[in-house]
Amino acid sequence: MTDAEYEEVKGQLHQIINEWHPALGLGWWDISLEHVRDEGVFDGGDDEARRNPGCVARTQTQWEYLQATITFCMPRLHGRTYEDLEEIMLHELVHMFVGEMRDCMRCDCGVDKFDVKHEERVVTQLTKAFGSTRTHFEKPRANREAGPFEGGKDAA
Numbered sequence: 001m002t003d004a005e006y007e008e009v010k011g012q013l014h015q016i017i018n019e020w021h022p023a024l025g026l027g028w029w030d031i032s033l034e035h036v037r038d039e040g041v042f043d044g045g046d047d048e049a050r051r052n053p054g055c056v057a058r059t060q061t062q063w064e065y066l067q068a069t070i071t072f073c074m075p076r077l078h079g080r081t082y083e084d085l086e087e088i089m090l091h092e093l094v095h096m097f098v099g100e101m102r103d104c105m106r107c108d109c110g111v112d113k114f115d116v117k118h119e120e121r122v123v124t125q126l127t128k129a130f131g132s133t134r135t136h137f138e139k140p141r142a143n144r145e146a147g148p149f150e151g152g153k154d155a156a
């Protein structure tokens, strides 16, 4: 990856987080971004990285202090569309909301039975939900998809 390619991806990531972190109400968080150019360094980071080869980004939180570090594997992000980068960033930001659940599960069981797939499924679902609100509310109200809502019955 050339310096120019690195700077291009980095600029896109910063543009995306500038837009999304206030939209998600994350202004109280202290968020650091790290950009790793060496895939070997990225993969050698921790157990989570080793369990998930080919991973493009990861988020570590000190949720009790509202601090997070998002680390990007820059060579793996190069060549992706802006929309892909946006989804990746959104996914990592959503990890900040649920990071404390991981620690709770770890300390409860004594043994590391934690399966990150549960967290990933929740994060993936929330990423799609947040992402779809953007396209939904970009449309004029009259053109938004709407369906009958069957709940909200009157109490007797």
Ligand SMILES: [Zn+2]
Pocket: 091, 095, 120, 123
């Ligand atoms: Zn994830």
